Amino acid sequence: xxxxxxxxxxxxxxxxxxxxxxxxxxxxxxxxxxxxxxxxxxxxxxxxxxxxxxxxxxxxxxxxxxxxxxxxxxxxxxxxxxxxxxxxxxxxxxxxxxxxx
Numbered sequence: 438x439x440x441x442x443x444x445x446x447x448x449x450x451x452x453x454x455x456x457x458x459x460x461x462x463x464x465x466x467x468x469x470x471x472x473x474x475x476x477x478x479x480x481x482x483x484x485x486x487x488x489x490x491x492x493x494x495x496x497x498x499x500x501x502x503x504x505x506x507x508x509x510x511x512x513x514x515x516x517x518x519x520x521x522x523x524x525x526x527x528x529x530x531x532x533x534x535x536x537x538x
Contacts, residue, residue: 438461439460441459441463442463444460444465444466445467445468445471446458446465446466446467446468447468447469447471447478447479448467448480450467451464451466451467454467470484470487474533475491475532475533476488476533483533488533488534492529492530492531492534493530495529496526496530499525499529503521503525508521
């Protein structure tokens with residue numbers, strides 16, 4: 438059985454709809470954008486601008502975390518820096534991007 442409290446409708450607010458959307462006689466809440474598996478969805482599908490902003494922010498967080506434990510990419514051999522980038526940073530940036538291709 439579906440739980441109406443866990444469901445949303447991507448669209449206009451309930452007051453702006455012509456027909457109420459209900460599940461088990463409970464009006465479904467609406468939102469303009471909502472995440473699913475950390476990927477923001479809107480009325481027309483994946484919100485790419487918001488996805489890029491979130492991915493960039495998370496990648497910057499990874500870089501700060503690595504720097505706080507002593508990573509200095511400029512002080513390492515280029516091959517080591519590339520390996521760190523591939524292993525930690527690129528994965529964060531690419532999450533969800535391939536869904537649109």
